[in-house]
Amino acid sequence: MNTACSRSDGRSRGNERMFPDVKTTLNLFGIHQRRVPGDWFYPSHHHPQYEINYVLHGRQLMTVNGKEYEQRAGDLILLRPGDVHSSKSGDYKPFDYFCIHFDLDDRLFLSLLGRMEQVLFSESSAVTRKIRPVLRKLLEQDADAYAGMAGRMRLQATVFELFAQLWDAISEETMHLSTQTYGKVELAHEIAGRLQAVASQTFRHGKFEEERMGIGDIAAQLGISVSYCNRVFREVYGKSPRSYWSEITLHESKLLLADPKYSVQAIATLLGYRDIAHFSRQFKRWTGMSPSDFRKEAQPNGTHRNMPLPPEQ
Incomplete structure (x- = not known):
């Protein structure tokens, strides 16, 4: 899981207030x-x-x-x-x-509806x-x-x-109906929220640190094992935290590629990849297109296609 990022959880700090990202269709x-x-x-x-x-x-x-x-x-x-x-x-x-x-497409909301018989x-x-x-x-x-x-x-x-x-x-x-199930839903929501906060600090504010934070760090902060963290998240969202992070990364990479002021090299660095080749291979695996080809189609005179979600990992 490629997660070079700040350790901030995105909540209020000093004179700054972080509001949650909303990505719902x-x-x-x-x-x-x-x-x-x-x-x-x-x-x-x-x-x-x-x-x-x-x-x-x-x-x-x-x-x-x-x-x-x-x-x-x-x-x-x-x-x-x-x-x-x-x-x-x-x-x-x-x-x-x-x-x-x-x-x-909000899996947490749909999970809640699914629990109501x-x-x-x-x-x-x-x-x-x-x-x-x-x-x-x-x-x-x-x-x-x-x-x-x-x-x-x-x-x-x-x-x-x-x-x-x-x-x-x-x-x-x-x-x-099920206090245990309710607790799992809330825990999965907390994990997703922390991943989104990490993404916001990293992708929007460029606050990278040499020490990389991943799902293991989030699990440790919540006082649970990595395996339990993965299992609960998959039960609620139907995917692993790693795949969820990949979806966030793909979404951010599309937004950045659509903005001509960023070079592909700068985008790769901003997203935490060690080099442009690594980013290009990953992006092509997700979408079937190179970052450069996607950028051409994302321009106003191109035909922007809806890309598939990253594959389950």
Whole structure:
């Protein structure tokens, strides 16, 4: 693991405050509010995204993986990718519902959602009460308010606010399910946070030291073994800390290569590689392209392609 870096953990120090880096991709699909007649029926289907389904008026009967759930006004259903579901009126009368399909590349958040076995959350549940104000905020706006770039930004900001409330509520709901699992999630989050802080100090501020810090140092700071550190991180994030660090490094190298003021040699040094050849070999292994070729395609007159994530190590 190539981790030449400062030992700072990125928290407040003197007159400086470090804020966490945020590298999250959110995709929103099929957000809609709909009123349907009493004889309406949507057949069984599944999709690769999460879905939040919220009934505004009337009743909905939703079948999820063969089990029926009656959703009354104010009740919420959370569907996971691959859940087979169908829906119809619960009393043969019209009803109104609102739904959001989404996927998010935040593994910690998805791990939390995965621990929640519950599908239906009643109007009085802690989860529904927590996110209801944000749902109302979404619904109070005209659809036209979310048109254009500024509108889409506002929509994303509101949805992230919804996720923040959902995180708080589900964290509280799941604590009693498995204290041991909850502790692992928090520990993995701490490890990821320290890796991100290390990257911020190193890549953004160029604060290198001769003594190199790696996952062993982080494990020692947390009072755990390296093997346990690796195991817990993989359970929560689905990858090793080494691979997570590689993803951070790849992301930073792309940003730097897109900026013509840095030479490839300077970028290799900034990222902690011993020489340009070592950096070039690693970058090509990750992306299939040399740093120079990537830089050409990243320029405004080039066609910037989406590169794959680094392979699991």
